[in-house]
Amino acid sequence: MQRAYRTLLKLYPVDYQASFAAGMLDVFDRAAEDSRRRGRAMLARFALAEVTGLLMGATAEWIAKLTTDRSVRGRCLPDLRMMRPAGVSRESWFRGA
DSSP, X not given: OHHHHHHHHTTSOHHHHHHHHHHHXXXXXXXXXXXXXXXXXXXXXXXXXXXXXXXXXXXXXXXXHHHSOHHHHOOXXXXXXXXXXXXXXXXXXXXXX
């Protein structure tokens, strides 16, 4: 079930994933284990609620990202894939690009 959740997290914008995916997975794992202990019916109900919430959340994030100007919304998360790693000089980073 975690693999499916991890795959569905990719529906979120990349900047959102970079900031929140690890925490979301951790909370999901703990809640899924708790639901699993309560029985199959609770686990199925939990899974349905999580998938629904994840789809609604991803949709809301994409709408916010595509319709609101960056300067207004104040939420311009950095693209971690573009950031220079610690310990790499500016000159060597840009020389490699």
